[in-house]
Amino acid sequence: MKQFVYGVKDGIPIALGYASVAFTFGLVTMEYGLSWWQATLISLTCLTSAGQFAGIGTMAAGGSLLEMAVSQLVINLRYGLMGVSLSQNVTKKVSGISRWILAYGITDEIFAVAISKTYKIGRGYLVGLYVLPVMGWTLGTMGGALLGSVLPQNISSALGVALYGMFIAVVVPPAKENRKILAVVGIAVGLSCIFKWTPMLKTISSGTAVIISAVIAAFVGAVWFPMEEEGGESQ
Amino acid sequence: MRNYWIYLLVMAGVTYLIRAVPFSLCKKEITNPTMKAFLAYIPYTVLAAMTFPAILYATSSLISGAVGCVLGLLLALQRKSLLTVAIASCVGVFVTEYIMHIIGVM
Numbered sequence: 625m626k627q628f629v630y631g632v633k634d635g636i637p638i639a640l641g642y643a644s645v646a647f648t649f650g651l652v653t654m655e656y657g658l659s660w661w662q663a664t665l666i667s668l669t670c671l672t673s674a675g676q677f678a679g680i681g682t683m684a685a686g687g688s689l690l691e692m693a694v695s696q697l698v699i700n701l702r703y704g705l706m707g708v709s710l711s712q713n714v715t716k717k718v719s720g721i722s723r724w725i726l727a728y729g730i731t732d733e734i735f736a737v738a739i740s741k742t743y744k745i746g747r748g749y750l751v752g753l754y755v756l757p758v759m760g761w762t763l764g765t766m767g768g769a770l771l772g773s774v775l776p777q778n779i780s781s782a783l784g785v786a787l788y789g790m791f792i793a794v795v796v797p798p799a800k801e802n803r804k805i806l807a808v809v810g811i812a813v814g815l816s817c818i819f820k821w822t823p824m825l826k827t828i829s830s831g832t833a834v835i836i837s838a839v840i841a842a843f844v845g846a847v848w849f850p851m852e853e854e855g856g857e858s859q
Numbered sequence: 860m861r862n863y864w865i866y867l868l869v870m871a872g873v874t875y876l877i878r879a880v881p882f883s884l885c886k887k888e889i890t891n892p893t894m895k896a897f898l899a900y901i902p903y904t905v906l907a908a909m910t911f912p913a914i915l916y917a918t919s920s921l922i923s924g925a926v927g928c929v930l931g932l933l934l935a936l937q938r939k940s941l942l943t944v945a946i947a948s949c950v951g952v953f954v955t956e957y958i959m960h961i962i963g964v965m
């Protein structure tokens with residue numbers, strides 16, 4: 625119980641950050657033809673920023689299920705790495721079914737907090753740590769979506785760029801600080817432009833083009849400048 | 860959106876399995892710096908490739924899309940919050956299209 629309370633306390637700053645990002649996500653989903661409960665359910669079940677942004681894009685574009693699965697796999701692959709890492713830092717009691725349940729809450733920020741503990745953490749702490757961020761993420765989405773659904777039409781048409789504005793806000797600050805990230809982002813954008821504007825490549829669906837561009841850029845970056853420490857991704 | 864449930868199932872299912880399978884089954888830690896770098900870069904490259912050039916085609920005109928993009932970049936460079944950057948891009952688009960209507964180029 626004591627550990628649960630510690631976890632809840634550690635989750636407060638994460639929850640606040642999530643609520644504001646999720647609010648924007650919720651606001652944007654309206655532009656993609658989703659109702660407020662559909663948006664909220666996505667946030668509750670997926671609990672991931674970049675993956676959800678890509679997901680609603682695929683939904684709106686009527687992309688194939690394979691495209692959806694591959695894009696989610698690629699974007700969220702890092703959670704697998706975090707899961708492996710976190711598995712070293714939990715008590716022996718966290719085993720079997722507990723792990724299958726607790727895996728749900730692995731996100732960039734939750735992982736960062738959980739892995740920073742110098743002692744092995746248990747179920748109580750992890751559950752406590754998850755509670756507020758999950759609520760912040762889900763309720764923030766609901767709030768944004770409900771507000772979005774009452775906005776007048778001429779304003780909502782300008783919301784078409786809101787999602788991209790968010791992406792820019794996620795990518796630009798770390799790219800400004802870190803030249804490696806700047807380089808991989810540049811490569812990704814360059815490839816994405818080639819896919820869009822080269823006559824022969826135009827026929828490839830936008831979702832597939834994004835996956836190919838992103839994987840090549842990250843792969844080239846990883847080979848050229850491998851990283852000892854992970855850069856944080858803001859959710 | 861008639862495919863909502865099946866899309867949601869794939870989206871949530873894949874995301875959950877990526878988290879659950881390694882956390883539940885793996886015993887060894889990944890230390891390969893190339894692999895770690897790849898996984899660290901992927902979120903940025905995905906978002907970047909999704910944004911550009913798609914942002915230019917997200918509005919009624921290339922010009923308003925470009926204005927939204929540049930405004931977003933300028934504010935993001937100053938480390939403004941996601942909400943601020945997103946709203947600024949939208950306002951940029953809205954105002955640009957309004958002006959274009961007035962001067963009759965749209």
